[in-house]
Amino acid sequence: xxxxxxxxxxxxxxxxxxxxxxxxxxxxxxxxxxxxxxxxxxxxxxxxxxxxxxxxxxxxxxxxxxxxxxxxxxxxxxxxxxxxxxxxxxxxxxxxxxxxxxxxxxxxxxxxxxxxxxxxxxxxxxxxxxxxxxxxxxxxxxxxxxxxxxxxxxxxxxxxxxxxxxxxxxxxxxxxxxxxxxxxxxxxxxxxxxxxxxxxxxxxxxxxxxxxxxxxxxxxxxxxxxxxxxxxxxxxxxxxxxxxxxxxxxxxxxxxxxxxxxxxxxxxxxxxxxxxxxxxxxxxxxxxxxxxxxxxxxxxxxxxxxxxxxxxxxxxxxxxxxxxxxxxxxxxxxxxxxxxx
Amino acid sequence: xxxxxxxxxxxxxxxxxxxxxxxxxxxxxxxxxxxxxxxxxxxxxxxxxxxxxxxxxxxxxxxxxxxxxxxxxxxxxxxxxxxxxxxxxxxxxxxxxxxxxxxxxxxxxxxxxxxxxxxxxxxxxxxxxxxxxxxxxxxxxxxxxxxxxxxxxxxxxxxxxxxxxxxxxxxxxxxxxxxxxxxxxxxxxxxxxxxxxxxx
Numbered sequence: 001x002x003x004x005x006x007x008x009x010x011x012x013x014x015x016x017x018x019x020x021x022x023x024x025x026x027x028x029x030x031x032x033x034x035x036x037x038x039x040x041x042x043x044x045x046x047x048x049x050x051x052x053x054x055x056x057x058x059x060x061x062x063x064x065x066x067x068x069x070x071x072x073x074x075x076x077x078x079x080x081x082x083x084x085x086x087x088x089x090x091x092x093x094x095x096x097x098x099x100x101x102x103x104x105x106x107x108x109x110x111x112x113x114x115x116x117x118x119x120x121x122x123x124x125x126x127x128x129x130x131x132x133x134x135x136x137x138x139x140x141x142x143x144x145x146x147x148x149x150x151x152x153x154x155x156x157x158x159x160x161x162x163x164x165x166x167x168x169x170x171x172x173x174x175x176x177x178x179x180x181x182x183x184x185x186x187x188x189x190x191x192x193x194x195x196x197x198x199x200x201x202x203x204x205x206x207x208x209x210x211x212x213x214x215x216x217x218x219x220x221x222x223x224x225x226x227x228x229x230x231x232x233x234x235x236x237x238x239x240x241x242x243x244x245x246x247x248x249x250x251x252x253x254x255x256x257x258x259x260x261x262x263x264x265x266x267x268x269x270x271x272x273x274x275x276x277x278x279x280x281x282x283x284x285x286x287x288x289x290x291x292x293x294x295x296x297x298x299x300x301x302x303x304x305x306x307x308x309x310x311x312x313x314x315x316x317x318x319x320x321x322x323x324x325x326x327x328x329x330x331x332x333x334x335x336x337x338x339x340x341x
Numbered sequence: 342x343x344x345x346x347x348x349x350x351x352x353x354x355x356x357x358x359x360x361x362x363x364x365x366x367x368x369x370x371x372x373x374x375x376x377x378x379x380x381x382x383x384x385x386x387x388x389x390x391x392x393x394x395x396x397x398x399x400x401x402x403x404x405x406x407x408x409x410x411x412x413x414x415x416x417x418x419x420x421x422x423x424x425x426x427x428x429x430x431x432x433x434x435x436x437x438x439x440x441x442x443x444x445x446x447x448x449x450x451x452x453x454x455x456x457x458x459x460x461x462x463x464x465x466x467x468x469x470x471x472x473x474x475x476x477x478x479x480x481x482x483x484x485x486x487x488x489x490x491x492x493x494x495x496x497x498x499x500x501x502x503x504x505x506x507x508x509x510x511x512x513x514x515x516x517x518x519x520x521x522x523x524x525x526x527x528x529x530x531x532x533x534x535x536x537x538x539x540x541x
Contacts, residue, residue, distance in 0.1 A: 078445060089437060089442075105448050106448060
């Protein structure tokens with residue numbers, strides 16, 4: 001079942017469009033990671049999904065019902081969806097009282113409350129801290145208590161804004177494990193934002209990439225600043241490095257600008273056995289710097305003067321026999337290159 | 342009298358300050374500016390203002406309020422309502438916006454969210470009330486003009502000091518001043534304690 005359907009969604013602050021999503025569907029019981037640089041609209045999108053902020057335009061449906069951003073209707077929806085902030089706030093009270101808050105507003109009986117709080121604290125490994133003053137906890141402990149406070153309420157959708165950004169490596173692993181476990185055991189839909197591409201790919205079922213408020217289909221691995229190639233004769237070419245001029249698909253280029261950014265889809269880049277006449281353009285050479293297995297996809301980092309990412313299936317990778325330190329030749333089809341602004 | 346006027350001002354000023362800080366409405370900035378201006382209102386001006394209403398020829402003349410404790414309380418309440426209100430607004434505004442967001446995402450309704458903010462600002466609000474009490478016990482203009490400094494009835498420590506000074510009894514006047522200063526110091530200690538808690 002689809003939990004959210006966003007259609008022509010926009011958010012405008014002071015005449016600046018910070019979010020512009022033509023279509024997005026978020027399905028039940030899945031983990032979504034939301035990647036993108038700072039200030040790209042990730043938190044704004046989470047606030048809208050958490051019914052804490054209205055969009056400026058467009059439609060949202062939640063579990064097949066259109067959402068009206070009217071206070072009287074939003075409270076019921078907010079009891080289904082919980083957002084945990086990047087720097088979560090714990091109320092000035094004990095950990096126990098913090099967890100009790102959401103249960104009390106839902107008028108859950110005391111006996112049931114006690115059981116639910118204990119379960120949630122066990123889940124995040126914070127049972128010993130139940131009576132501790134919340135404002136005296138460390139960053140990692142605060143994050144875990146904030147997760148427990150949300151999980152105690154068993155929301156249908158769990159939104160997390162950079163849950164691992166303000167904690168140490170040990171706590172990062174604990175938090176990611178908690179997210180995975182609750183998705184599997186409680187069948188919760190999870191949407192979390194992160195800057196870490198590896199983290200995003202390893203624990204999520206789908207990665208959404210936001211760039212300047214827009215969703216990018218091809219991720220944001222290969223975004224380059226480019227200028228038009230003035231030496232190209234009648235062809236649409238761009239320069240991303242003094243030695244690299246790439247032919248673009250004329251359908252994917254926007255009105256001419258002095259400087260623009262291009263996105264190269266890492267899945268469409270093909271490694272070649274050797275440079276041949278079959279691909280007269282967009283053939284580059286580089287040294288393999290890194291090979292990473294990411295959720296059944298192989299990510300190859302190639303240094304060609306610029307750092308380019310190739311994303312392959314395991315089968316293609318095995319067939320290509322690429323190893324770290326190898327010098328490889330690869331082809332970038334013009335249709336894999338898209339001007340994004 | 343000081344306790345009574347502080348209580349009344351607290352009952353009026355704290356909810357007023359909370360509403361002004363919590364709600365958005367047209368003219369909010371003007372209201373806050375007016376309240377800030379009223380902080381500097383001289384006690385003599387309030388004394389004169391209330392006098393015109395409660396003197397024999399005033400609108401409330403028939404109630405015989407002039408030179409009574411009630412008259413002093415009315416004047417003192419007018420003096421410190423802006424203090425309580427402005428300090429409450431400041432205490433609420435200092436609360437991180439994320440408290441409101443957190444309460445809302447945890448399913449709280451508007452009143453429950455307001456209660457969360459109020460609880461978080463409680464030390465700041467207590468400090469506002471203590472500051473008001475400090476203002477009230479040290480004022481002399483209102484007590485003198487509206488109370489009349491009647492022995493055993495409307496005489497306060499500050500009006501007694503003024504009288505003893507006029508009589509030339511400097512030592513008694515200074516002794517009273519030291520007692521008043523002690524109370525004021527105690528109040529300030531309490532004020533700083535609660536301000537400190539609100540920042541913690």
